[in-house]
Amino acid sequence: MATETAASRQTTQRAAAVLNGEVTLTVALAGQPNVGKSTVFNLLTGLSQHVGNWPGKTVEQKTGTYRFNGTTIHLVDLPGTYSLTANSAEEVIARDYIIKERPNVVVVVVNAASLERNLYLVAEILPLPTQVVVGLNMVDVAAGEGMNVEPQVLEAALGVPVVPMVASKNQGVRELVVAVDRLARREIPYTPNIPEIRDDHRQVLDEIHALVADCVPNPYPSEWIALKLLEGDDEVTAMMREDCLPDQRWDQVHEILMAHEDAVLSVASGRYDWVGRMIRAAVTRPRPGQITLTERLDRWATHPVWGLAILAAILAVVFWLTFTIGQPLQDLLDTYVVGNLSSAASTWLATAPAWLRGLIVDGAIAGAGTVLTFLPILVIFFAVLALLEDLGYMARAAYVMDRFMHLMGLHGKSFMPLFLGFGCNVPAVMGSRIIDSQRARLLTILLAPLVPCAARMTVIVFITPIFFGRAATLVAWALIAATLVVLAVVGVLINKWVLKGERAAFIMELPLYHRPNARTIGIQVWQNSAEFLKKAGSLILIMSIIIWALSTLPHGDIETSYLASVGKALEPLGNLMGLSWEMVVALLASFVAKENSIATMSILLGGSESAAGLDAALGSVLTPAAALAFLVVQMLFVPCVATVAAIRQETRSWRWTAFSVGLLLALSLTGGVLTYQIVSAL
């Protein structure tokens, strides 16, 4: 990068002005926002400040004076900037001021607690034609965070004066001024360790420098201009192309730049290598206990094999908890709330028209009421997920699952949206927007409905105990595992045929594990439960009434109803899976919302009975093999209408929407028939 020697630099810097025997220095204050730069400025200038705007800009300019030891320091507060890469007006002002006005000294105020980011700015200022003093501010904050920053070591490594400070307590500010004064008077050595471009592009930099050196306008340093051209700096590029270089010379420069479009990486890498060396030399970070705990836990939680085993075990515990605590609560709710409500409504409506009694008792209460009894199960489910999320585990779950998906040859970039599908398939489909590749997006959208959403899980949780007793947890767990295997196989096949094995790359921050906050979990459980209640009170209630109406009209007899006609037309298909027409209709109703299948069963099989009655009714119309087939179909079936709408919206294609529906229909029916036939034969 800049190869000027310290001696040659001295000649490029502005000499301190001497007027009537008094020395006047111009000192610029640079630094990132919120590092205490303004505090230093205010402490030094006090009431002598002048506030205006930078010429031609709306950015505030603050200047002031400070007298010290026979020296008048003219202080200029540069705008806070993260770098000098011309990304913003502030960055252009800061670098233009240093290059064009050439202050005697630039004080770079850095945050000792965030040195990595702050030193990058120092790395960019050091090659400019000025002298630098580093004000190492907030050393108290760094110490409080357990960091040990050694100013003398940093000073030796940087080759420029480093002054430790706590500006907010006016500590070290006077020492900073002394260092500035002595440096300007050349009483202390100045041998800056300037970052170098990486070797792989040094020759390219030299070539560009040779082409532009004699055309660089004063006061820009030619080496800096060459470096900025290599970095692709828009402002410098425009200046050199339009105002400085002859066309033929620009063409030569442009050709080199085009051949090395990633040279910016070498330039920035040189700076990061330099920052890394400074940090390794001057900073030590004792490892706090929390990090050690996180690392210790992550050795297991993110392990390729154990991590998956832990995830599977956690899933099993979630179901066990749901069955052990949620199921009895659901029964209580069913008996004492829905059952009593149903009886009370029947009594109150004893003299009302039969259709009104049917609508309220057999439609609204039997349908939406039964779905409402899921609330305890969902509360437990939401609470456990919120707990895992707040604990910091969910990111690990995503991490190990992604590695697993890569083993299966799936596109890793699809993982995050698919993972959202465990809550609801709609955000899974909509989340596919994050994927650049059109084909990978499509694959994700096609796979999203195969992720078992919370609504499908409630159906599993409701049905498995009726048929599988103590093995319910195992069956529920196996159903989810099997669905994920189907998802993986479909993904592998599509990936192989459509994406040709393309492999995406991710970087994921795994947050520290921390003690869960009861309030955070409570809020999340409340929000999700409130949404469920809203849905039960609106969409599911309306659907329950429609299903009841269709099961009653036109003659008031379920066997001759419109719904029975549709169900019976499809019964031959249902028979292959051991399903009666009522169960086929329940499956169709789940297209509106998955919970509707339970509401429909309750209306068609349970009548005015409560969920307990539905248990018995289901037991009489389904064999365990048929129940398993029903659950398999439910898991793989066409998603709810909201998800299908999202698929249409995201693919913008009816053809792909139809393909998705067709694929899921084929998968679910094949899965259901195979399950029933195989299990029945056993």
Added chain:
Amino acid sequence: MLKDLLQLVAEGGIHSYEDLTRRLSISQPLLEAMLEDLARLGYLRPVNEGCEEHCSACPIGRCSVASPGHLWSLTEKGARAATRQE
């Protein structure tokens, strides 16, 4: 350093910050600064930005799963840069 980082990421799959800091022998704050810089230059892309916007359109409101920390993906430009130097 940035090239080394890109090459590691371009191996494919998912990398945690811990993997990368260990393999590059750098501190996490330095890695974070590098990731932000690579994103600014178009070699990486922040993935989970805008999640809240997506979730606001979701019929069940806030999702009950997955709120990891930062997540970045390699862009095509990043993949090209990593391959070019191999």
